[in-house]
Amino acid sequence: MKTRKIETAAWDSAEVLDTPEAIEEYLAAAFETDDPVFIAKALGVVARARNMSELARDVGMTRAALYRAFNGETSPEFATIMKIMHALGVGIAPVMRRTGKAA
Template structure:
């Protein structure tokens, strides 16, 4: 019987086979409202779509610094996130939540 510790680590990149799946993955991650989870998800997509070396060249950043910034423990600047998304051909879209009630000052 296999022990839990013997199981391979789950890597979402193994399942991001097309653009629709990538978009769904990013949308679901964004619903968590966790910036670190989101930057990690963007890093996973980057590895899957073009690879970190090509991404680093594309945006003029160091590969190692990108790995660090786009990890769960990273602290990527918003400008970096925007450059990465642009290089990946991904647009962000915003909408108001249906349950959102604006605060009045």
């Protein structure tokens, strides 16, 4: 019996984030994880989907600095995250969680 080798291609979420709605859902799911590194990586995917070079110009950073901010190995400063989100046309809003516990 001959076994067949299955070839697969790497998945890149940036390739399917082609509408504002897709980006919104993708980022909402990332924020639900409460994982700052994952959220930063998700913003990096959105940045790649939207054109990293253009974003770098809009926020006054180099492409290399943007890639470092989103590499998952560092935690970018909140001001950097906010600047990038603003340039991407993405905002955040506080939402009270229904946990039943007092803060």
